Amino acid sequence: MAKPIKIALAGEGGQGVQLVAELLAEAAHQEGKEAIYIPNFGVEQRGGVSIAYVQIADEYIGAPRFKEGDIVVALSDRAITRVQPHVGPDTVFVYDNSELNTPGPRDELIGQQFNHHQTDSMLIDIEANRVGTEEHQGKLDLPKNAKKVIGIAATEVAKNEMTPRVFNMVILGAVLKATGVMELEPIQKALEKKIGSKFERNPELRDLNYKALSRGMELVDRVL
Amino acid sequence: MVEENELLAIQPSMPKSWNAATKPHKFCPGCGHGIVLKCIGEAIDELGIQDRVVFGCDIGCSLLAWDFFNCDSIQTHHGRTTPVVTGVKRARPDRIVIAYMGDGGGYAIGSQHLFNSATRNEKITVILVNNTNYGMTGGQMAPTTLPGQKTETCPYGRDVENDGYPTKGPEAVAAVTPEGAYVARGTMAKPRELKKYIKKALETQMNGTGFSFVEALSSCPTNWRTNAADMWNMVEDSMPKYYKPGELKVPGQGKEE
Amino acid sequence: MAEKPIQGEKKAFMTGNEVVAWAALAAGAEIMYGYPITPQNEIMHYWTRMIPKHGRSFMQTEDELSAGFTTLGGVMAGKRAFTATAGPGNVLMQEPVSMAEMMRIPIVLVVQQRGGPSTATVIYAQQEVTLTTFGGNGEGFRVVYSPSNHQELFDYTIKAFNTAWKYRFPTFVLGDGYQAKMRDSLVMYNPEERGVRMVDSEPFVGKPGMPGIDRDPGHFRNTYNIEEELEEVLLQYIEDYKRMSPEVIEYKTEGIENGCDVLVIAHGIVARAALTAVTAMRGEGLKVGYFRPITLRPFPVDQLREAAQKAKKLVVAESAYGQLNRLVKEALYGLNNPPEIVELFRPGVGITDEEIVRKTKSAL
Numbered sequence: 001m002a003k004p005i006k007i008a009l010a011g012e013g014g015q016g017v018q019l020v021a022e023l024l025a026e027a028a029h030q031e032g033k034e035a036i037y038i039p040n041f042g043v044e045q046r047g048g049v050s051i052a053y054v055q056i057a058d059e060y061i062g063a064p065r066f067k068e069g070d071i072v073v074a075l076s077d078r079a080i081t082r083v084q085p086h087v088g089p090d091t092v093f094v095y096d097n098s099e100l101n102t103p104g105p106r107d108e109l110i111g112q113q114f115n116h117h118q119t120d121s122m123l124i125d126i127e128a129n130r131v132g133t134e135e136h137q138g139k140l141d142l143p144k145n146a147k148k149v150i151g152i153a154a155t156e157v158a159k160n161e162m163t164p165r166v167f168n169m170v171i172l173g174a175v176l177k178a179t180g181v182m183e184l185e186p187i188q189k190a191l192e193k194k195i196g197s198k199f200e201r202n203p204e205l206r207d208l209n210y211k212a213l214s215r216g217m218e219l220v221d222r223v224l
Numbered sequence: 225m226v227e228e229n230e231l232l233a234i235q236p237s238m239p240k241s242w243n244a245a246t247k248p249h250k251f252c253p254g255c256g257h258g259i260v261l262k263c264i265g266e267a268i269d270e271l272g273i274q275d276r277v278v279f280g281c282d283i284g285c286s287l288l289a290w291d292f293f294n295c296d297s298i299q300t301h302h303g304r305t306t307p308v309v310t311g312v313k314r315a316r317p318d319r320i321v322i323a324y325m326g327d328g329g330g331y332a333i334g335s336q337h338l339f340n341s342a343t344r345n346e347k348i349t350v351i352l353v354n355n356t357n358y359g360m361t362g363g364q365m366a367p368t369t370l371p372g373q374k375t376e377t378c379p380y381g382r383d384v385e386n387d388g389y390p391t392k393g394p395e396a397v398a399a400v401t402p403e404g405a406y407v408a409r410g411t412m413a414k415p416r417e418l419k420k421y422i423k424k425a426l427e428t429q430m431n432g433t434g435f436s437f438v439e440a441l442s443s444c445p446t447n448w449r450t451n452a453a454d455m456w457n458m459v460e461d462s463m464p465k466y467y468k469p470g471e472l473k474v475p476g477q478g479k480e481e
Numbered sequence: 482m483a484e485k486p487i488q489g490e491k492k493a494f495m496t497g498n499e500v501v502a503w504a505a506l507a508a509g510a511e512i513m514y515g516y517p518i519t520p521q522n523e524i525m526h527y528w529t530r531m532i533p534k535h536g537r538s539f540m541q542t543e544d545e546l547s548a549g550f551t552t553l554g555g556v557m558a559g560k561r562a563f564t565a566t567a568g569p570g571n572v573l574m575q576e577p578v579s580m581a582e583m584m585r586i587p588i589v590l591v592v593q594q595r596g597g598p599s600t601a602t603v604i605y606a607q608q609e610v611t612l613t614t615f616g617g618n619g620e621g622f623r624v625v626y627s628p629s630n631h632q633e634l635f636d637y638t639i640k641a642f643n644t645a646w647k648y649r650f651p652t653f654v655l656g657d658g659y660q661a662k663m664r665d666s667l668v669m670y671n672p673e674e675r676g677v678r679m680v681d682s683e684p685f686v687g688k689p690g691m692p693g694i695d696r697d698p699g700h701f702r703n704t705y706n707i708e709e710e711l712e713e714v715l716l717q718y719i720e721d722y723k724r725m726s727p728e729v730i731e732y733k734t735e736g737i738e739n740g741c742d743v744l745v746i747a748h749g750i751v752a753r754a755a756l757t758a759v760t761a762m763r764g765e766g767l768k769v770g771y772f773r774p775i776t777l778r779p780f781p782v783d784q785l786r787e788a789a790q791k792a793k794k795l796v797v798a799e800s801a802y803g804q805l806n807r808l809v810k811e812a813l814y815g816l817n818n819p820p821e822i823v824e825l826f827r828p829g830v831g832i833t834d835e836e837i838v839r840k841t842k843s844a845l
Contacts, residue, residue: 022664029494029666038663043287043360043519043603045446046252062757062834064663064750283600301569301600302518303544333516333544364517364525365541376526377517377541380533387541 004034004057005181006066010083011075013050016168019194020073021052023172026193027186028056038064049082056181071179072146073171075154080141087143094175095142096167097151098159150178152219158212166212173216180222184213239265241274243294250288254455256412256442257285260353261292263410263419263440264322268295271426276320278312280305282329284360286353289324303334310337310346320429323350328358331367331391342397345405345434349425352393352437354467355444356458363447367391370466375447390466397437398472404434407473411441413460414469421471433475441467486535491669497660500631501565501591502527503669504638509679510589511560512538514551518570519603520658521593525565545570549577552588557701559684561642563589567658568597571609571616578651579617583703585718586685587645587652591638594657596829605658606829607749610804613655614778622718624652624729625778629752631665633775639672639679646680648725655777657800659750659831722779731775732784736763740791741770743841744820747798748774748805751832755798758837769841774808782812789813789820794844798825798837 007024011017018039025037033056040051053069055061068088074080074095087093142149152174158167176182191209192199199206238244242265251257268274277295281287283302290299300308309321330338330352341348357375358364365375365382368390372381382390398407406428410418418440425436441463445455486506493500501524505513515525529539542548548564555562566574571592581588594609596602615621624644626637638654645652672679685699692698705711733752736759737744747755752773759771772788774781789795799805803826813819823844825832 025664026494034666035494036663036665038659040604044250044252045285045360045362047250060757061753063754063831064659065831066833067835287600299600328517331543335543358517361517361519361522362526364522367543376522377515377529377539379526379530386538 004055004059004061005071005179006069007054007056007071007073007175007181008051008066008069008083008086009054009073009075010049010051010079011168012078013047015050015075016165017050017075018052020168020172021054022194023187023190024054024056024182026190027182028054030189031182031186033058034061036061036064049076049079051079051082071175071181073175075168075171077140084141084143087146089145089147091143091146092179093143093146093149094171094178095140095149095151096154096171098153098156150174150220152216154216154219157215157219161215162208162212166208169209169212170216170219173213173218174220175216176213177217178220178222184217187213239269241265241268241277241293241295243291246291249292251285252444252446254443254445254452255285255359256355256440256444256459257289257353259412259415260351260418260440260442261289263415263422264324264351265293266419267423267426268293270423271430273320273426273430276318278309278316278319278321280309280312280321280323282323282325282334284326284328284358286324286326286329287360303329303332303337305329306334306337306341306348306350309348310341313346313348317347320426321348322426323348325350325352326359327352327354327356327366327368327391327393331393335367338393338397339400342405342435342437343400345402347429347432347434349429349436350438351422351425352439353442354393354439354463355442356390356463357444357447359444359447363444368393368467370462392467394437394439394472397435401435401437401473403478404428404475405473406434406436406471406475408437408471409439409441409467409469411459411464411469412443413441413456417469424471424474428475431475439467441469484535485671486531487669487671489670489674492666493669494664494666495631496523496662496664497631497634497656498523498593498662499527500634500667500669501638501654501656502531504635505563506531506535506537507635507669507671508639508642509561510537510563510642512540512555512562514540514542514548514555514562514564516542516545516548516566516570518545518567520595520605520661521565521567521591523661524591545573546576549574549588549590550580552590553577553581553586556586556588556682557685558687559682561589561646561682563591563642565591565593567593568595568603568609569600571612575612575616578623579619580703581651582617582619582622584701585649587649587682589638589641589645589652589654591654591656593661594655602829603658604829605800605831607657607751607800608802608804608828609655610748610777610799610801611807613653614808620715620719621778622722623650623778624648625655625776626653626731627655627748627752627775627777628660629748629750629773630667631660632667634660635667635669637775639677643677643680644729646682648721648729650722650725655749657750726779729776730779730781730784732781733771733773733775734784734788735759735771736768737770737772737788737791740768742768742792743794743796743823743844744770744772744788744792745796745798745837745841746772746774746785746805746809747832747837748777751798751800754832754834755837758834758841761834762838762841767842767845769845777805777808780808780812785809785812786816789816792820794821794823796823796825796837796841796844798832798840800827800830800832802826802828
């Protein structure tokens with residue numbers, strides 16, 4: 001009996017993590033598979049890392065959350081760290097390694113509010129904290145125990161060829177190709193179901209999203 | 225020519241009573257809590273009471289302020305901040321207690337406590353942030369939701385026939401409190417005035433004359449689903465039409481019966 | 482005549498909170514009273530959006546005490562009324578539920594458990610079992626269903642109305658934050674089209690006619706003057722509850738017919754993981770069984786005793802610190818050679834299939 005495919009996705013709130021997860025789950029359901037999707041949520045309305053768990057199977061699925069994922073996707077630097085507990089020796093790990101990575105919150109930059117006790121040590125070294133450099137990439141907390149680590153320059157591709165906001169769809173396309181978890185068509189159908197109304201108002205959006213998916217698929221080879 | 229490093233050094237100053245370790249805070253972009261808490265922080269600084277303050281916060285977005293100040297703080301149950309700080313004050317009258325809550329914690333689940341503390345003239349200071357919805361739970365209707373305003377539990381707009389009229393809290397508190405109490409309504413749109421009201425409220429407690437209450441009109445662009453311009457229209461135009469800012473009761477300025 | 486909420490049978494993939502709203506609609510629930518608390522808010526969000534089309538009502542109250550008491554009022558006025566809550570809200574609900582127990586008022590409550598005690602987390606737990614089964618200042622004359630997937634959430638929300646109105650005990654559907662927020666598949670239907678006749682609601686107050694002349698006035702109280710007066714009433718309720726129990730008790734088992742080395746006991750969403758874990762282990766040839774109470778109250782005592790009698794050890798898995806276990810131990814009291822209980826307690830935290838497999842194998 002096949003075990004469920006377990007997919008964990010994480011990113012900054014607002015990056016579209018939940019949408020990608022919902023698309024995977026919805027597509028699986030449409031294909032007649034068993035599927036469960038559950039978001040992780042805390043008290044705050046905004047901000048913080050957003051995590052989603054998806055399971056796709058042929059049989060009844062057990063617990064909605066899981067420890068180690070078959071596929072783990074991290075869309076921001078903070079997410080890479082947050083998602084570590086879900087990476088195991090069988091995990092395919094996908095992350096965004098664009099040079100033009102959308103900078104995550106740099107607490108040491110913003111947090112330097114000055115109060116009455118200002119000192120020189122509070123001044124920040126701006127150069128050292130620029131994101132996207134090799135030095136920065138080297139500081140990323142990439143997992144060392146995964147089956148495969150795939151870096152996709154999703155933000156760069158999205159920004160240069162489409163719009164930065166569809167970078168999550170580039171990642172989704174890459175995940176589809178790399179893992180073979182789902183064909184493209186059910187995902188497109190799920191996309192229509194979820195945000196078809198937005199496409200009606202603005203047909204360009206549909207083309208953009210579809211293009212982003214295809215581009216993502218072009219960026220990787222099948223590994224699972 | 226100003227260097228980039230120097231530019232970054234010119235930041236707005238933070239009240240001394242603020243806990244720098246927990247900044248930047250967790251409130252949403254555009255939230256009014258940050259401004260209200262700054263007014264409170266400055267008032268605490270100017271009155272020199274940081275070591276005497278016991279700060280209570282409620283459930284909802286106000287709970288995010290539990291480690292906001294370098295003051296003793298208690299995060300309580302929903303609507304129960306008023307009785308908890310009342311309990312502290314009765315046991316330790318030397319403390320300066322602040323009950324910080326939202327419109328739900330004060331006018332819905334906490335309304336019996338607010339009403340009773342006010343009527344008894346408890347020597348506490350209640351600061352209530354009014355943003356016309358339940359923010360943290362996802363934007364449901366609040367006692368202060370305006371007629372016609374859409375929220376998650378009145379998705380077609382607040383209908384006063386079915387959902388009732390909004391609550392004018394300071395007016396109610398002013399009506400039931402005896403002489404010696406201080407009641408005001410400020411707005412995040414006028415922080416200097418809001419700080420003045422908060423300071424007078426705390427002084428009322430320090431002088432021991434009675435109950436003090438400040439409602440602060442505030443924003444919730446996340447659940448209002450407004451951009452910055454529309455958010456300010458709500459705070460500066462729509463809300464004050466129904467919730468009039470000003471001092472409603474000042475010790476020593478009572479009307480003749 | 483109002484349009485039926487569900488046309489035919491409808492395959493759906495949605496969150497648990499949305500399922501509850503649809504089920505209440507399908508059950509013909511007429512009015513919901515509620516107060517915001519995570520993670521059940523979306524039940525209200527969906528309900529308020531759907532009701533104008535179906536002529537139902539909603540009231541947001543000032544807190545859960547009010548939500549519970551207004552629901553009592555709605556039920557006594559003769560409507561299929563319900564409310565929903567979680568965590569600290571459930572604690573407050575115990576006061577109105579106690580009145581419902583004393584006065585035999587058929588209210589329906591959906592509880593989506595979250596971490597406790599107090600505000601704790603808004604996410605998930607199974608820590609409201611004790612509260613929901615025995616939380617009032619009484620004997621727990623109530624019915625509690627514990628669903629473990631969205632199909633059951635739908636089915637048992639509808640059933641809750643029928644159980645409540647037929648037997649006149651407050652009835653709970655005990656879900657949790659995971660079930661509330663996760664998307665799962667189910668088939669929605671109108672109960673009538675599946676041969677489920679909804680039990681009529683009936684007013685306590687407001688019946689037609691002049692009270693004292695055309696009919697008896699509806700006089701309802703929950704205060705008694707002397708101890709014996711109360712006792713007489715309670716003894717009657719005890720009889721009613723005993724008579725109802727065999728008709729209402731539900732449970733599921735797997736692999737217990739010929740006895741087992743380890744019997745895994747779980748309820749609600751943890752039962753999902755328990756079932757898949759036990760199925761996998763049986764596939765490996767291990768002599769492992771599964772017992773899942775669906776009604777936590779009344780608890781399937783006789784059925785658990787029978788299964789436990791033939792088991793060498795029990796594994797009790799719950800996202801709480803022994804609340805299900807307490808019900809299990811009470812049920813098994815007096816058993817000859819009661820099996821050892823191996824505890825898998827994770828208060829406020831989910832339990833995976835792998836964890837249950839590990840625990841069970843270590844007990845073998």
